[in-house]
Amino acid sequence: MNTEIKKQEEYDPFEHRIVEKPSSDLRATANIIKASLGSGLLAGPLAFSNSGWGLGLVGTLLIGIICGHCVHILVKTSRGCCKIERKPLLGYAETCKSAFQNGPKCVRPYATAASIFAEFALVCTYVGVCCIYTVLISDSIKQLVDRYVPGVNLSVEYYCLITLVPLCLLSQVKYLKWLAIFSLLANLFLILTYFICLYYIFGSDINLSDKRVVGDPSRIPAFISTVIFAMEGIGVVMPVENAMKKPQHFLGCPSVLVVAMSAIVFFYSTLGVFGYLRYGSVLRGSITLNLPIDDVPAICAKVFIALSIFFTYPLQFYVVFDIVKKYTDGYIKDQYRTVTEFSARTAGVCFCVGIGVALPLLEQIINIVGACFYSILGLIIPGVVETVFRWENLGKFKWVLWKNILIVLFGLGSLISGCTVTIMDIITILHQQTD
16 A cells, blocks of 8 residues: 555656646646636626625635635546556546546446536537627627618527527637637736726716615525636636646646636635626626617727637637547547538537527526526535545545535525525516517
8 A cells, every 4th residue: 555655656747747738837827727717807897796895705715715626636636646547637627537446446337427527518618608608799799780880670580590600610720729818818908808898997976875785685696606607617727726837836836726716816805806896786697788879988899898708719619629629539540530620610619609699698607607607517516536645645634524524505596595586586587588
């Protein structure tokens, strides 16, 4: 046993890791920030209107800490599994499988099931994210066209179809190193949008008297769902960490993870609280949709956010296609690989856009993805996987077990309550549309 442990300690996955297009620390940080922030950031004020500004600030900080910790334990578990398996790197689902295979004997038969479940959660999550991005881009374009081209009166669904071609072309990018360039551009546009929103927020008096410190308890699940959606980018974490030139810089303090999560919490909480204090209960799924349509800065904000989400799309789509590619690569001949990959990427984008056309309810899709899929992917699975992997070493008083039980219970609570509230909202909206 001691010899086996010694061999595990001697094996350094980083020394054996060969990456075709390695990413720098800066690019990795940009990818993590961009994978989390986007439509989630702009939905922050709406989330605060559900929670109240006081509870919103405290809740955002706590959820940020929990999400960051879950990323940390997932990456740390993955590295431990790499040493045991003597492999240079493992993906999200591979980490789940390895943790179960090397866990207690009673869970080892479920290793394959754990891997399949993780990949199913990944695909569902990032298909949902791609749908949200399609609707957000289309909403922004529709606002501008309705105002400045009054002769054109198209529904959001048609604008979703119009974005199909450029999204298909952008999604053909293969490497994370190249996607990091788009992430840097997307982050730049997002930051510009952030400051333009603050310009309008502080451009007139902010009235605290009619704003709640703590919101309606029945709407708190919607707040949690939206914040989890905004904070989580865990499906991109393993591809980003695996593609880093210096992956040892991903964890620690300071590190890529700490810098990225600190920036995410800061941007989200500031825009969320001040956006709510300025616009109150009239907030929409994205705060840019509340900005005046006639002012040049507001027009720029709507254009910038559409560009930001557009450049982020291939990063989110990368997760989905990476899973599909893993299962299909062995069946494709080399001479057909390029054509097949192009066709598959195009079909995947068409599928995501099709869902956006079928259900263009931005706020509700954000909540359902955050409540259901991100709760499973970002909270429940990391807590379970670390517990299984560290079953023989749970720490003093088994604190790792109790800590992860709380994380899993929080994830389950968010899943059940968030989905219930969101489904009721969707039913209400569809009923109103039919009346």
